[in-house]
Amino acid sequence: MEFIEKLVPSQRNQDFPINSTITERIGNFINRKIYWFLLAPSFIFYTLFSTVPMVMAIGIGFTDWNGISAQTIKWIGLGNYIELYSDNFFWISLKNNLVIVGGSVLVQMTLALLLAVILDSGLKGAEIFRTVFFIPTVLSFIVVGLLFSLILSPTVGIVNPLLFKLGLGSWQHQWLGDKQTALYTVMIANIWKEFGFSVFLFLAGLQTIPKELYEAARVDGAGPWRNLFSITFPLLKEVTIVVVILAVNQAFLIFDLIYVMTSGGPYHATEVLATYMYSRAFTSGRMGYGTAIAQVLFVIVFVVTLIQLRVTRAGKTEY
Amino acid sequence: MKSSEVSFISKLLIYFVLILILITILFPVIWMTYTAFKTPQEITADPFALPTTLFFGNFIKAFEVANFGRLILNSLFVTSVSVLGLLIFCSAAAYAFAVFKFKGAQYLFIYFLIGMMIPPQVILIPSFKIISTLNLQDNYLSLFFTYWSWVPFAIFFLRATFMSIPKELILAARIDGCNEFGIFWRIMIPLAMPGIVTVGIFYFVWIFNDFVWPLIYIRDTSMRTLTLGMMNFHGKYTSLWNLQMAALSLATWPPVIVYLLFRSKIQKGLTEGALKF
Numbered sequence: 001m002e003f004i005e006k007l008v009p010s011q012r013n014q015d016f017p018i019n020s021t022i023t024e025r026i027g028n029f030i031n032r033k034i035y036w037f038l039l040a041p042s043f044i045f046y047t048l049f050s051t052v053p054m055v056m057a058i059g060i061g062f063t064d065w066n067g068i069s070a071q072t073i074k075w076i077g078l079g080n081y082i083e084l085y086s087d088n089f090f091w092i093s094l095k096n097n098l099v100i101v102g103g104s105v106l107v108q109m110t111l112a113l114l115l116a117v118i119l120d121s122g123l124k125g126a127e128i129f130r131t132v133f134f135i136p137t138v139l140s141f142i143v144v145g146l147l148f149s150l151i152l153s154p155t156v157g158i159v160n161p162l163l164f165k166l167g168l169g170s171w172q173h174q175w176l177g178d179k180q181t182a183l184y185t186v187m188i189a190n191i192w193k194e195f196g197f198s199v200f201l202f203l204a205g206l207q208t209i210p211k212e213l214y215e216a217a218r219v220d221g222a223g224p225w226r227n228l229f230s231i232t233f234p235l236l237k238e239v240t241i242v243v244v245i246l247a248v249n250q251a252f253l254i255f256d257l258i259y260v261m262t263s264g265g266p267y268h269a270t271e272v273l274a275t276y277m278y279s280r281a282f283t284s285g286r287m288g289y290g291t292a293i294a295q296v297l298f299v300i301v302f303v304v305t306l307i308q309l310r311v312t313r314a315g316k317t318e319y
Numbered sequence: 320m321k322s323s324e325v326s327f328i329s330k331l332l333i334y335f336v337l338i339l340i341l342i343t344i345l346f347p348v349i350w351m352t353y354t355a356f357k358t359p360q361e362i363t364a365d366p367f368a369l370p371t372t373l374f375f376g377n378f379i380k381a382f383e384v385a386n387f388g389r390l391i392l393n394s395l396f397v398t399s400v401s402v403l404g405l406l407i408f409c410s411a412a413a414y415a416f417a418v419f420k421f422k423g424a425q426y427l428f429i430y431f432l433i434g435m436m437i438p439p440q441v442i443l444i445p446s447f448k449i450i451s452t453l454n455l456q457d458n459y460l461s462l463f464f465t466y467w468s469w470v471p472f473a474i475f476f477l478r479a480t481f482m483s484i485p486k487e488l489i490l491a492a493r494i495d496g497c498n499e500f501g502i503f504w505r506i507m508i509p510l511a512m513p514g515i516v517t518v519g520i521f522y523f524v525w526i527f528n529d530f531v532w533p534l535i536y537i538r539d540t541s542m543r544t545l546t547l548g549m550m551n552f553h554g555k556y557t558s559l560w561n562l563q564m565a566a567l568s569l570a571t572w573p574p575v576i577v578y579l580l581f582r583s584k585i586q587k588g589l590t591e592g593a594l595k596f
Contacts, residue, residue, distance in 0.1 A: 027498075034499040038415035039427070041408040042470040049446060049468035050434050056445035067444070115340070118333055129337050131582055132344055138578045139571060140528030142546040146553055146567050151347050156560045158350055158366045192343070253438045256530040260550055274440045281444050282535070291444050298441040305436070 060291040067287035080292035090293065092268050093276040096183055100272065101251040103187045108198040108247045109240065115195075116202030117232060130203070133196040141193065145260035148189040152176055176262055179269040186258055186270050193257070194250060198243050205239030206232070241312045245305055252301050273297040348571060355564035362560050377565035384556070385566050389541060390548035391573070397459055397544055398527040401466035406519050409470050410511065413477030414503055418489060428478075434471040439531055447535050461536040466526050473518040480514030481507060520585055527574070545570060 030037060061080060065073045084090050115133070119126040136144060151157045152175040160172040175185045213231050222230070255274035258264060264271035264279065271279075273293060281290025354362055355377050357370040381387065416428055446465065455461040484507060492502045508515070530546040537543055543551065549570050556562050578585065 031499050034503070035415040035419040035421055038411040038503070041404075041467075042412035042431070042474065043427075045408070045464060045467040046431065046434060046470050049449070049464050050437055050442065051430075053442035053445035053449060054437050056448070057441050060445060060448075067448075115337075118337070123333070129341060130586075131579070132341050135344060135348075135575055135578065138524055138528075138574045140530065140546050140574075142528075142530050142549050143567065143571050146549060146563075147347055147351060147571070149553075150351060150560075150563060150567065153560075155558075156354075156362055156366055158347075161366050196344075249438075253440055255440065256546075259530075260553070277440060278443075287444050287448075291441075294441045294443065298438060301438060302436060 057291050057295060060288055061295045062292075063288040064286075065288040065291075066285050067281065068285070073288075076288070080289050081296075083289065084292060084296065089268055089271060089276060090273075090296075093271045093273045093293075096270060097252055097254075097272045099183055100187045100190060100254060101248055103184070104190050104194065104251040105244060105247045107191050108195050109244055112195050112198035112243070113202050113236070113240070115199050116206055117228065119199070120203060120206045130199075133199050135196065136193045137196045137200075139193065141256035142260050144189060144193045145257045148185070148192075149176065149261055152185065177266055179266055182262055182266060182269045186261055189261065190251065190254060190257055194247065198247065201239055201243050201246075202236065205236050209235050237312070241308065245308055248304060248308070249301060252297065252304070273300075348575070351564050351571070352568045355561070355568045357561070359561045362564070377561040378569065381552075381562045381565035381569065384562065385548060385552045385569075386541070387548075387566070387569055390543060390545045393542060394527055394545040397462050397466075397533075398523055400459075401463055401526050402519055402522045404463065404467050405469060405473060405522050406515055408467065409473035409477055409518065410508055410515055411503070412470065413474045414481050414507055414511075416474065416478045417481035418486070418507075428474075431471045431474050434468075435475070443531065443535065450536060456536055457539045457542060459542070462532055465532050465536075466522075466529075469522070469525075473522070476518055477511060477514055480511045484510050524574075 062075060062077055063073050064076050064079065115129075119130055139147075152159050154160060154174055154177075159175065163169060163171045173181045175181050209232065213235075214227055217227055217231060253274055254272055255278065258270050258272055258275050259278070262270045264275040274297065277290045277293040277297065280293060281287045284290075350367075353370055354366070356373050356375070357368075358374050358376070361368065361370060412431075416424065450456055450461045450464075455464075488506060488510075489502055492506055497506075528546060529544075530550070533544045533547045534550075537547060540551075549566065552566050553563065
C-alpha cells in the first residue's frame with residue numbers, strides 16, 4: 001500500500017493557491033480523509049447500539065434497577081450475582097441450556113458431517129437432498145416453533161397418531177406439556193432447524209479438499225473408509241471448529257424457539273438462561289437482576305468459545 | 320469416497336436414511352398446508368386425511384384476522400431498509416479497512432470484531448433503556464438503528480472481498496483523476512458485488528426472521544413484523560386450529576418459495592463467499 005500512497009498526488013497535502021474556493025478545499029479534505037467518512041456511519045451505529053449498551057449492561061448488572069424509575073436505582077455491587085448463586089431457577093436454566101447445547105452440537109457435528117460426506121460423494125439426487133435440508137434454515141424460529149407445536153398438539157397433531165399407527169401407542173406423550181419430554185422436544189426442534197446449515201458448511205469445506213489427494217490415496221491402495229479417516233476428517237478440522245463454535249453459540253443463546261413453544265414451561269422444564277433473563281427483566285420488572293443473568297450467559301459463551309479456540313489450535317493442517 | 324465404490328446394500332441404506340430425513344423436513348410443512356385446506360370438523364376428525372375439498376375459508380379468515388398483508392409489508396419494509404443501510408455502511412467501512420493505511424486502523428478493526436461476540440441477550444435491556452430514553456419505541460427507527468449496528472459481520476467479510484481486488488485498479492483510477500469517493504462508488508463496489516450480495520442475503524434472512532428486537536420495541540399492533548404477528552396470533556387464537564394452520568402456512572411458504580426460486584444463485588453466492596474467508 002505504501003507505494004500507492006507516495007505516487008498519488010491526491011493523497012499529498014496540496015498547496016492551495018490563494019483563490020481556491022471553500023468548496024475546493026472541503027472537497028480536497030474529504031478526498032484525503034475519505035476513510036473517516038467511509039467508517040463513520042458504521043462506527044456511529046455500532047458504538048451507540050452495540051458497544052455502549054454492552055458497557056451499560058456491565059453497570060446495570062450491579063444495580064437493583066426495576067427498569068422504570070431512575071431515581072430509585074441502588075448500587076448493590078455483587079448483590080445480584082450472590083442472589084443468582086442461590087437461585088434454583090438459575091441453575092435449572094443453566095442445566096437445561098447445557099442439555100440443549102450438548103444434544104444439538106453432538107447431532108449437528110456428527111449427523112451433518114456424515115450427511116455432507118454422503119452428499120459430496122457424487123450420489124445421484126444429492127442436489128435435491130441438499131436443497132431440502134437447507135429449507136429450515138430460511139424459516140424463522142417462530143415459524144419452526146409454531147410448526148412443531150402444531151404437529152405435537154395432542155388434539156390435532158400428527159406425532160401421537162403416527163406413533164399409534166406404528167404400534168408404538170405407549171410412546172405417546174404430551175410432548176410439550178410433560179416435564180419429562182419438553183426439553184428434549186425443544187432440543188429436537190432446534191436440531192431440525194439448524195442441522196441444514198451445518199451440512200452446508202461441511203459441504204463448503206469438503207469442496208476445498210483437492211480431489212488429487214483421493215486419487216493419490218487410491219493409487220496407494222486406500223479404500224473408501226481409509227480415505228474418510230485419513231484424508232477427509234483431518235482436512236475438515238477447521239470447518240468442524242467453525243461448525244462447533246457456531247452450534248454451541250446458538251444453543252447457549254437460544255430464546256425465540258423456546259419462547260414460542262413453551263415460554264420456559266412447564267414449570268421451568270424448558271427454562272434456559274435467555275428466557276429466564278427475559279422473564280425476570282421484562283415480566284418481573286427486575287432489570288438489574290435480569291442483566292446479571294445475561295452477563296453470566298455472556299461470560300459462559302465467551303469462555304467456552306475461547307476454550308474451544310485454544311484447545312483446537314493444535315497446529316495448522318498440513319497435507 | 321466415491322459413490323461407485325460403495326456396495327449396493329450400503330447405497331440402499333444411505334438412500335433410506337436420506338429419504339427419511341427428507342420426509343422429516345417436508346412432511347410437517349406439507350401436512351400443515353393441506354390441513355389448512357380442511358374445514359374445522361375435518362381437522363379434528365382425522366389428522367392425516369387429505370381434505371375433501373379445497374376450503375379456502377381458513378386462509379381468508381386468517382389473512383383478515385391476523386392482518387397478514389400488513390405484517391408482511393412491515394417485515395419487508397423493516398428488513399429492506401435495514402439491509403440496504405447495512406450494505407452501504409459495511410461496504411464503505413470494509414473498503415476503508417482494506418485499502419487505506421491510517422493510524423489506529425488495526426485497533427479499530429479489532430474494535431469492530433469484538434462486536435461479533437456480543438449476543439443480543441446481553442444488550443437487550445440497556446438497548447431498551449436507550450431507545451425508550453430517545454422515545455423511539457413504537458418507531459421503526461429503533462429497529463433500523465439496532466440492525467444497523469450489526470456491521471461487524473459484513474465488515475469482516477467484505478474486507479476480505481475488497482482485499483482480493485487488485486490495487487492497481489485504484490492506482491490507475493487515481494492517476495486518471497478520479498476522486499476517492501468515485502473510485503469507491505463506481506469501481507470497487509461493482510467489483511465487490513458478489514460478496515455484497517452474499518452478505519445481503521445473510522442479513523436479509525436474519526433480519527426478516529428476527530423476533531426479539533421487534534418483541535421489545537414494537538407494541539403498536541399495526542406496526543408488528545411477521546414474526547411478532549405470528550406469535551401474537553398463536554397466543555390469541557390458540558385453539559382455533561384451522562386458523563392456526565392457515566396463518567402458519569401463509570408465513571412459511573414465502574421464504575421457502577423465494578429460496579427455491581433463487582436457490583442456485585443463493586447457493587453459489589454462499590459457497591463462494593464462505594470460501595473466501
